[in-house]
Amino acid sequence: MFYQTIDILGTVAFAISGVLVAMEKRLDLFGVVIIAFVTSIGGGTLRDLLIGNTPVVWMRDLTYVATILITVIIGVIFVNQLKYFRKSLFLFDTIGIGLYTMLGIEKGLQADLSPIICIALGTMTASFGGVIRDILCNEIPVIFRKEIYATACILGGASYFLFTRFPIKEDYAYVAAICIVISLRLVAVKFKIRLPNIYKKEI
Amino acid sequence: MFYQTIDILGTVAFAISGVLVAMEKRLDLFGVVIIAFVTSIGGGTLRDLLIGNTPVVWMRDLTYVATILITVIIGVIFVNQLKYFRKSLFLFDTIGIGLYTMLGIEKGLQADLSPIICIALGTMTASFGGVIRDILCNEIPVIFRKEIYATACILGGASYFLFTRFPIKEDYAYVAAICIVISLRLVAVKFKIRLPNIYKKEI
Amino acid sequence: MFYQTIDILGTVAFAISGVLVAMEKRLDLFGVVIIAFVTSIGGGTLRDLLIGNTPVVWMRDLTYVATILITVIIGVIFVNQLKYFRKSLFLFDTIGIGLYTMLGIEKGLQADLSPIICIALGTMTASFGGVIRDILCNEIPVIFRKEIYATACILGGASYFLFTRFPIKEDYAYVAAICIVISLRLVAVKFKIRLPNIYKKEI
Numbered sequence: 001m002f003y004q005t006i007d008i009l010g011t012v013a014f015a016i017s018g019v020l021v022a023m024e025k026r027l028d029l030f031g032v033v034i035i036a037f038v039t040s041i042g043g044g045t046l047r048d049l050l051i052g053n054t055p056v057v058w059m060r061d062l063t064y065v066a067t068i069l070i071t072v073i074i075g076v077i078f079v080n081q082l083k084y085f086r087k088s089l090f091l092f093d094t095i096g097i098g099l100y101t102m103l104g105i106e107k108g109l110q111a112d113l114s115p116i117i118c119i120a121l122g123t124m125t126a127s128f129g130g131v132i133r134d135i136l137c138n139e140i141p142v143i144f145r146k147e148i149y150a151t152a153c154i155l156g157g158a159s160y161f162l163f164t165r166f167p168i169k170e171d172y173a174y175v176a177a178i179c180i181v182i183s184l185r186l187v188a189v190k191f192k193i194r195l196p197n198i199y200k201k202e203i
Numbered sequence: 204m205f206y207q208t209i210d211i212l213g214t215v216a217f218a219i220s221g222v223l224v225a226m227e228k229r230l231d232l233f234g235v236v237i238i239a240f241v242t243s244i245g246g247g248t249l250r251d252l253l254i255g256n257t258p259v260v261w262m263r264d265l266t267y268v269a270t271i272l273i274t275v276i277i278g279v280i281f282v283n284q285l286k287y288f289r290k291s292l293f294l295f296d297t298i299g300i301g302l303y304t305m306l307g308i309e310k311g312l313q314a315d316l317s318p319i320i321c322i323a324l325g326t327m328t329a330s331f332g333g334v335i336r337d338i339l340c341n342e343i344p345v346i347f348r349k350e351i352y353a354t355a356c357i358l359g360g361a362s363y364f365l366f367t368r369f370p371i372k373e374d375y376a377y378v379a380a381i382c383i384v385i386s387l388r389l390v391a392v393k394f395k396i397r398l399p400n401i402y403k404k405e406i
Numbered sequence: 407m408f409y410q411t412i413d414i415l416g417t418v419a420f421a422i423s424g425v426l427v428a429m430e431k432r433l434d435l436f437g438v439v440i441i442a443f444v445t446s447i448g449g450g451t452l453r454d455l456l457i458g459n460t461p462v463v464w465m466r467d468l469t470y471v472a473t474i475l476i477t478v479i480i481g482v483i484f485v486n487q488l489k490y491f492r493k494s495l496f497l498f499d500t501i502g503i504g505l506y507t508m509l510g511i512e513k514g515l516q517a518d519l520s521p522i523i524c525i526a527l528g529t530m531t532a533s534f535g536g537v538i539r540d541i542l543c544n545e546i547p548v549i550f551r552k553e554i555y556a557t558a559c560i561l562g563g564a565s566y567f568l569f570t571r572f573p574i575k576e577d578y579a580y581v582a583a584i585c586i587v588i589s590l591r592l593v594a595v596k597f598k599i600r601l602p603n604i605y606k607k608e609i
Contacts, residue, residue, distance in 0.1 A: 022347075025343065026348075027343070027347045027348055028347065028348055030346065030347065030353045030354060031344075031346070031347025031348060034347060035347070045253070049252055049253070049455055049460075050451070050455070050460065050461060050462050050465065051460060051461050051465070052255070052458070052460025052461055054252075054253065054254060054255025055253060055254050055255055055314060055316065056253050059253065059254070059316055059320045060316075062317060062319065062320070065319060065320070065323075111461060113461065113465055113466075114468060116468065116471060117465045117468070117471070120471075131542075135338060135541060135542065136334075136338065136343070136344065136347070137343060138341065138342065138343045138544065139544065140431065140433075140542070140543060140544045141437075141542065143436065143437075144428075144433045144434065144436065144437025144440060144441070144542070145432075145433055145434055145437060150436045151436060225550075228546060229551075230546070230550045230551055231550065231551055233549065233550065233556045233557060234547075234549070234550025234551060237550060238550070248456070252455055252456070255458070257455075257456065257457060257458025258456060258457050258458055258517060258519065259456050262456065262457070262519055262523045263519075265520060265522065265523070268522060268523070268526075338541060339537075339541065339546070339547065339550070340546060341544065341545065341546045
């Protein structure tokens, strides 16, 4: 119940982020719906395709589709009010990537894949919806350029496999990893931490 | 036999729409072939991937590949004459989306998916070839911006599920839904109907 | 052993080509890693998805992931020295597409697909990593515009099916086809051969 609530909140936050980007690009209503969809479920869909877990999950459980449609309707109507919720949205989004990361890792473990691939799947679940959104909107994906986002997922995911080596309950490791993803993201945004610049300064 | 003819005509129309876009972007011959391909079969391929219906259909039935290759050859040679057929092409294309919508819905039903997902699969089959074409050509997909296209598929698809609630033959419902998709598209283009503008006017 | 060495060298060459493109676009470290990945394994991944061969190969054999990560680290550190290896890199890349083409064809044969589809799968394996790289970097894919690349794969792949009609060992046909892909690419680059221009001259 608790997890499901967070899952829905994450879906909502991702969908709204899609709505905002799509409206900035002045897409029509259909475009807004599609962008909200891929932002929310694109990462998990890609993960399911790569593992071979089909039909993909949102086809079998309509909760996601319903959540996203309702979010889009509300988002489009109250788009001017959304700015007042920017902080809550950021929080949902951050909680969302924490949970999505662990969901992806779980799916990888169920498919008997190695830890490094599980971490990749977790990161993909959390961040590739945004990548597909940016491609559809004809932008270079933002997480390839300037956000600590995937890095939080990778480190948090790795921490899970570290924790499970110790004699602690798996549930605790699970929740701790989610908290680490969330904390890393919050800290990175708060202190404007980015990945080290690997380029020389231009003259 | 009748369906198959329409299917081929739809494939041809979609392939030519790909050829035209690719030539506008001045792609080379290989680029033109690939764009014609994805425009024609991209939507159905994505649908088959998401359902888990692999190897995808054009790998098992070479009719599509042959049709597209012949279309590209003829299209490239007679590109300057294509403008005289613009109306026929538009008609094929419109018939094509009608049929593709119902093909997608059928596949969804075969996979025991719910009506709303079936409608999504139908719309995807009919319209996502064009989306992939536009992404490969580095454009924001045109159906996200200004065409009543997907909307016709969605409404037509929904009408099918409405019809099947009444005691009429399934074949009739099938054909009626195709006609509705086609009519909606024709009417929308004729009267330049677009999705309502969800943006405030700019000053 | 021999094949595996070539496979690794091809993976390295593709990964470095990804690193170079990503750094030109000034992506951050995560972006560079992802672009290196998709350039290397994107073509094979798409092929496996379309055939339904999941979980895709790099999830089950970590050699690829390890190779690419090491390549990225070395590539990023020695990026300024990479220009001195341009010729070797081009050679690896060319050997890579030869081998990848035949790898793709083999997977198609294992899935009982027809020769024309096998050739398409081979070409996809060799060249679609670059296509996905270019899409993620917001460019029209370079092989759609000006390189004899896919054409070498197609002709080399076709030669394999020609050779197997003669009473020669399959291994010989396999190696001969690889050599043909490589030679065609080398000759095309050496003599700046492109696909014939299908456009009229502009005034």
